Amino acid sequence: MSDGAKRKTGLTANAVKHARPRDKDYKLSDRDGLYLLVKTTGIRYWRMNYRFGGQQRTLSFGRWPEILLGDAREMLLEARRQLAKGLDPLEQAKLEKIAKSIAATNTFQAVAEEWLAKIEKEGLAPITLKKARWLLAQTYPVLGRRPISEITAHELLLVLKKIEASKRYDTANRIRSTCSQVFRYAIATARAERDICSDLRGALVTPRTNHRAAITTAADAGALLRAVEDYEGNALTRIALRLLPHLFVRPGELRWAEWSEFDFDKAVWTIPDHKMKMRRPHAVPLSRQALAIIGEIEHDASYSGFLFPSLRALDRPMSDNTINAALRRLGFSKDQMTGHGFRAMAATLLNEMGIWNPDAIERQLAHADGNSIRRAYARGQYWEERVRMMQHWSDYIDQLRDGATILRPKFGHSAS
Known part of the structure; x- marks a missing residue:
């Protein structure tokens, strides 16, 4: 074959494969400026020489056999x-390399972990952080290494549908919501153009909301409170179970209660913002009954910082299932009463009294108010009313507990 014909047809895959090293580096020309540089070590590189802006330049396409002849x-x-x-x-090759490097640090998992670190610094409750990490971790096997800007709504939907197929409908919806927060953070930090999660609204099964079981009539509340007084389990659990109706805070807030948060001289418990669902500090007036019940606790802060420490570790609070387990032991099923149900019981009966401002009740329940000015106003205006209300409430539920005229109903037990 003539030299002209060889230049026209170029190299063959076999010629590239059998190119052997020599005493000096040498080139095997292909066509249109492409050539194979064979090093003395036997390593082979694909390159091209060209002129740009009046200067001679060399572009490398990579090494054989990672880059084959057709690829080059x-x-x-x-x-x-x-x-x-x-x-x-x-x-252009340098810019592409930089873009790939940036993309590697802007994977969905990298951005998600950065967002988690951010909200942790903002004081999000540990239990909420743990939940967010758990939700996001379920997307990592499929989406974790993908550049966040390249992920499509369909990709995320496939992940969510797989979770939905196991009938974990609420989990799938929570993952979509959490991923949406990650995408919005990526937009704010110039790593994504839009929140793809918004495209998935209505694409997932929305589970019917099951409201937490609660006893909300005066007669049934009296029976419940008498049952609580008869609890024969762990002494500290009994105290927590008796205290919760008087305070009607969220069970998690009671579990994590620390001695340092209580001002017994002023009869107030101030729960810091990082322990509250709405991320705002919350003050709970302590009635005489609540103070007396807390006074039955036989340890102080030198023993454990928590009012209700775990039986296994003094630096941890009691289990999140302790209150509900105690209610089950008393015979109340999960469809009849939960620790959270004491909030609904208080809200219902306080509103039925008709003597308390509904905003004062809502404020004591630490419910959210979307209007920041109105929220600040309510906090100041209703404090004295809340103090009176909490004492009245304790007096009232004591009367329900002791009321001889209130019959104790049977909660779901069949007649023997």
Whole structure:
């Protein structure tokens, strides 16, 4: 074959494969400016020489056999297209390398972990952080290494549908919501253009809301309170179970209660913002009954910082299932009463009294108020009313507990 014919047809895959090292580096020319540089070590590189801006430049496409002959020719063709557009292929290659490096640090998992670190610094409750990490971790096997800007709504939907197929409908919806927060953070930090999660609204099964079981009539409340007084389990659990109706805070807030948060001289418990669902500090007036019940606790802060420490570790609070387990032991099923149900019981009966401002009740329940000005106003205006209300409430539920005229109903037990 003539030299002209060889230049026209170029190299063959076999010729590239059998190119052997020599005493000096040498080139095997292909076509259109592509050549194989064979090093003395035997390593082979695909390269092209070209002129740009009056200067001679060399572009490397990679090493054989990672880059095969056909691949190198495709890369050469793209470089020639860039030259035709007035672009420098070498500079374009550098920019692409930088883009890939940035993309590698902007994977969905990397951005998600950065967002988690941010909300942790903002004081989000440990239990909420743990839940968010658990939800996001379920997307990592499929989406974790994907650049967040390249993830499509369909990709995320496939992940969510797989979770939904196991009938974990609420989990799938919570993951979508948490991922949405990550995407919004990515937008704010210039790592994504839009929140793809918004495209999935209505695509998932929405589970029917099951309101927490609660006893909300005066007669049934009296029976419940008498049952609580008869509790024969752990002494500290009994105190917590008796205290919760007087305070009607969320069970988790009671579990994590610390001695340092109580001002017994002023009869107030101030729960810090990082322990509250709405991320705002909350003050709970302590009635005489609540103070007396707390006074029955036989340890102080030198023993454990928590009022209700775990039986296994003094630096941890009691289990999150302790209150509900105690209610089950008393015979109340999960469909009849839960620790959270004491809030509904208080809200219902206090409103039925008709003597308390509904806003004062809502404020004592630490419910959210979307209007920040109104929220600040309510906090100041209703404090004295809340103090009176909490004492009245304790007096009232004591009367319900002791009321001889209130019959104790049977909660779901069949007649023997």
